[in-house]
Amino acid sequence: MTTNGSTVQNHTITALVRDKPGVLNRVSSMFRRRGFNIVSLAVGHSEEPDLSRMTFVVEGDKRTIEQVNKHLHKLIDVIRVSEVSSDNVVSRELALIKIRATSETRSEIIQIVEIFNAKIAGVSPDHLIVEVTGDQDKIESLLGLVKRFGVMEVMRTGTIVMERWLGHLHDQQSGAKRRNWGEAASV
Amino acid sequence: MGIRMNGSQLLCESLVREGVVEIFGLPGGAILPLYQTLPEYPQLRHILTRHEQGAAHAADGYARVTGKVGVCWATSGPGATNLITGIATAQMDSVPIVAVVGQVARASIGTDAFQETDTTGITLPITKHNTLVMDPAEIPQVVKEAFHIAGTGRPGPVVIDVPKDVQTEEVELPYDSFDEFYNALEIDLPGYKPNLKGHNSQIRKAVKLIDEAEQPVILAGHGIIFSGAYDELRELAEKAQIPVITTLLGISSFPDDHILCVGMPGMHGMAYASIAIEEADLLIALGMRFDDRITGKPSAFARKSKKIHIDIDPSEIGKNIEVDVPIVGDLKRVLTKLNPQVKETTHTDWLQRIEELKAEHPSHVIRDANQLLPQLIVKELSEVTGGDAVVVTGVGQHQMWAAQHFTYKYPCTFITSGGSGAMGYEVPGAMGVQVGVPDKAVWSVAGDGGFQMTMCELATIVENRLPVKFAIINNNVLGMVHQWQEFFYDKSYVATAYTANPDFVKLADAFGIKAMRVTDKVQVRGAIEEAMAHDGPVVIDFVVEEEERVYPMIKAGGTIEDLVEEPDFAPWEVAR
Ligand SMILES: Cc1ncc(C[n+]2csc(CCOP(=O)(O)OP(=O)(O)O)c2C)c(N)n1
Ligand SMILES: [Mg+2]
Numbered sequence A: 001m002t003t004n005g006s007t008v009q010n011h012t013i014t015a016l017v018r019d020k021p022g023v024l025n026r027v028s029s030m031f032r033r034r035g036f037n038i039v040s041l042a043v044g045h046s047e048e049p050d051l052s053r054m055t056f057v058v059e060g061d062k063r064t065i066e067q068v069n070k071h072l073h074k075l076i077d078v079i080r081v082s083e084v085s086s087d088n089v090v091s092r093e094l095a096l097i098k099i100r101a102t103s104e105t106r107s108e109i110i111q112i113v114e115i116f117n118a119k120i121a122g123v124s125p126d127h128l129i130v131e132v133t134g135d136q137d138k139i140e141s142l143l144g145l146v147k148r149f150g151v152m153e154v155m156r157t158g159t160i161v162m163e164r165w166l167g168h169l170h171d172q173q174s175g176a177k178r179r180n181w182g183e184a185a186s187v
Numbered sequence B: 001m002g003i004r005m006n007g008s009q010l011l012c013e014s015l016v017r018e019g020v021v022e023i024f025g026l027p028g029g030a031i032l033p034l035y036q037t038l039p040e041y042p043q044l045r046h047i048l049t050r051h052e053q054g055a056a057h058a059a060d061g062y063a064r065v066t067g068k069v070g071v072c073w074a075t076s077g078p079g080a081t082n083l084i085t086g087i088a089t090a091q092m093d094s095v096p097i098v099a100v101v102g103q104v105a106r107a108s109i110g111t112d113a114f115q116e117t118d119t120t121g122i123t124l125p126i127t128k129h130n131t132l133v134m135d136p137a138e139i140p141q142v143v144k145e146a147f148h149i150a151g152t153g154r155p156g157p158v159v160i161d162v163p164k165d166v167q168t169e170e171v172e173l174p175y176d177s178f179d180e181f182y183n184a185l186e187i188d189l190p191g192y193k194p195n196l197k198g199h200n201s202q203i204r205k206a207v208k209l210i211d212e213a214e215q216p217v218i219l220a221g222h223g224i225i226f227s228g229a230y231d232e233l234r235e236l237a238e239k240a241q242i243p244v245i246t247t248l249l250g251i252s253s254f255p256d257d258h259i260l261c262v263g264m265p266g267m268h269g270m271a272y273a274s275i276a277i278e279e280a281d282l283l284i285a286l287g288m289r290f291d292d293r294i295t296g297k298p299s300a301f302a303r304k305s306k307k308i309h310i311d312i313d314p315s316e317i318g319k320n321i322e323v324d325v326p327i328v329g330d331l332k333r334v335l336t337k338l339n340p341q342v343k344e345t346t347h348t349d350w351l352q353r354i355e356e357l358k359a360e361h362p363s364h365v366i367r368d369a370n371q372l373l374p375q376l377i378v379k380e381l382s383e384v385t386g387g388d389a390v391v392v393t394g395v396g397q398h399q400m401w402a403a404q405h406f407t408y409k410y411p412c413t414f415i416t417s418g419g420s421g422a423m424g425y426e427v428p429g430a431m432g433v434q435v436g437v438p439d440k441a442v443w444s445v446a447g448d449g450g451f452q453m454t455m456c457e458l459a460t461i462v463e464n465r466l467p468v469k470f471a472i473i474n475n476n477v478l479g480m481v482h483q484w485q486e487f488f489y490d491k492s493y494v495a496t497a498y499t500a501n502p503d504f505v506k507l508a509d510a511f512g513i514k515a516m517r518v519t520d521k522v523q524v525r526g527a528i529e530e531a532m533a534h535d536g537p538v539v540i541d542f543v544v545e546e547e548e549r550v551y552p553m554i555k556a557g558g559t560i561e562d563l564v565e566e567p568d569f570a571p572w573e574v575a576r
Helices: A023-034 A063-076 A104-114 A134-147 B005-017 B027-042 B052-066 B080-092 B119-126 B137-151 B164-168 B178-184 B202-213 B222-227 B230-242 B271-279 B331-341 B348-360 B376-385 B397-405 B428-436 B448-454 B457-463 B480-487 B503-512 B521-533 B572-574
Strands: A010-016 A036-045 A051-060 A077-083 A091-102 A119-124 A127-134 A151-156 A160-163 B003-006 B024-025 B043-050 B070-074 B097-103 B129-132 B158-163 B168-172 B215-219 B245-246 B261-263 B282-286 B305-311 B326-327 B390-393 B442-447 B469-474 B514-518 B538-543
Touching: A010 A023, A023 A036, A023 A051, A023 B119, A023 B457, A036 B097, A051 A063, A063 A077, A091 A134, A091 B271, A104 A127, A104 B521, A119 B027, A119 B052, A127 A134, A127 B282, A134 A151, A151 B097, A151 B305, B003 B005, B003 B178, B005 B164, B005 B178, B005 B215, B005 B376, B024 B215, B027 B070, B027 B097, B027 B164, B043 B164, B043 B442, B043 B457, B052 B070, B052 B097, B052 B448, B052 B457, B070 B080, B070 B119, B080 B245, B080 B397, B097 B164, B119 B129, B119 B158, B129 B137, B129 B282, B129 B428, B137 B158, B137 B164, B137 B168, B158 B164, B158 B326, B168 B397, B202 B282, B202 B305, B215 B230, B215 B271, B215 B442, B222 B331, B230 B428, B245 B271, B261 B271, B305 B331, B331 B390, B376 B397, B376 B469, B376 B521, B390 B397, B397 B442, B397 B469, B397 B480, B428 B442, B428 B457, B428 B480, B442 B448, B457 B503, B457 B572, B469 B503, B469 B572, B503 B514, B503 B538
Parallel strands: B024 B043, B024 B070, B070 B097, B097 B158, B129 B158, B215 B245, B215 B282, B245 B261, B282 B305, B305 B326, B390 B442, B442 B469, B469 B538, B514 B538
Antiparallel strands: A010 A051, A010 A077, A036 A051, A091 A127, A091 A151, A091 A160, A119 A127, B003 B168
């Protein structure tokens, strides 16, 4: 399915789904069965009661991503699927990072944490727990910088996104680079 | 006021409202409350199968031939797992069935209780949808939605898993009658809105391509049959004089004896059909999914042509083959809008070219031989019945011969497990078909291998007085696999010979079924006529050569260059 020389990239897809038992299983089973590659997945309640929103970061070329969208949409419990383009969107992830810290390195780590607008969420004699929020790039670069101190544990939530012009379920959306596959499917 | 009912009654009442008449099934502990309720509903006819796989395949055959949703029941655990082959078959071929399965009581779920299986978990990837009902009050809603999901859009199987205590628990409904209650239920599926209409501007683009094409072909698939778009397909083909190629499951969507019919392409398709696809400048794919048995190597498939793809399932578009004009919609509706816009033309040269191809590559011609050729059996069957029969097959060589050599003149007369390729379909599938069309002749063209997988259903057939006729193409071998071993494994025939097949005549006799054995080609016609004259099921054991091959053949993943046509001699003649 992934040919044609098109480039493999990370794409962000959100899905509004019915909040019923087994929905996550249906979705993840579809990804597994069709061999789609999930980079991250975040799930939580949405603004509507009984509906959850899932954010996927999926790796693939254009054609694969189109198939991901369509197969997500095909699931009965999935109500709407949108692919969001990165320039139009607020994208955030939360990470907790446990970093080895001694009396010599502690202040240097704290400096880096400050530059990143991150927080010290926990302190103990031999480590610090750093809490950082941001897009994936920011978290990656913080991780890169503190690696040399010794990263003992990393916990990440996966990316969640929101489009800047704040689409609501029933809003008319216009102009934006949004692809709603429920409707695109009708071409 | 109000009515009190238990879960089983709610389920039966709902099935009755959905127009269910026949149910194929087999009881067990976890579904007993439901079964014990059946006597209250004489309008539901239960057909007791010998195996749950039979129940699922029968529901599938019934659904394919009637266009209604087929229903099967099974108990939890092994009953549910025995359904799996049938459910997967229905999923692959988009057949609407609803399977109701018993489950252990709610409190026991997750404890590995006796005969507990995670039915919704197991069937999740092989169903269009499934539901575990934890509250009896939800049963009518679940049933209503199950039939809606199974039968609309791209059809498919739905499983309803019902714990035993949900079947027995009583609920009070604030209505005077169940009818009133059921009618008031609204389908609440915000994520399921099949697009049926087809986009007008896309249709216009398609019309333009059709008008401009010089060498167009139509590829007609199962979707034509589901949509009942026979007349619309024919109208399009005749108006613009476009040859029609039918996929395996598209066979009988267009009359084989029509001058524009070019037959089946692909792995074992007619050579001229496969070549026509390669030469075409426009493919009009209708309700088909570019299966690998048709495309071979996708990147080398029909490179010269533009492509229009009309299908009800958006996820099929662009899945295997990139297309120029996709249209999502129901074929009958889309073609009804498209046909009037298409220009009348003749394509004389192109049709002339197709005739040439047919003459140069006579794939449909059966060679002269003294032996009893399986192809000839199918051809005689076609002639004796005049095409006025429903042919059901198993999977293998006999299936391909049945696809190639029978002239299907009437809609929906060829029923076969295509996507799954499930051997064993030939007995219960034919049984379900016969239940669906009791007044039609139903012929099962069976493999000796597949027949033995599900022949227990002969008992069900007798019990229910179903006059199914079986033509066992008995080559004493798993023929198609044997053929692959010859072609691709240097004739290393491992585990394909059946050296101790039962005596099928005696076997049928044991079931109380009339049976005949045919070993010579002069007996074929007489045997078929005798079977047709018999008012009841018949088994004919056609003993044929083991070393007969299906031609043409394009190897898996191959291209038109890999096309192998029938040699002038049979392989077994060389072997001697
Ligand atoms: C359930 C199942 N098991 C295995 C296969 C693989 N298979 C495909 S064709 C075939 C041989 C079928 O033998 P038979 O029913 O005698 O038909 P023939 O090819 O001889 O006509 C086999 C084993 C299958 N399709 N389905
Ligand atoms: Mg055989």
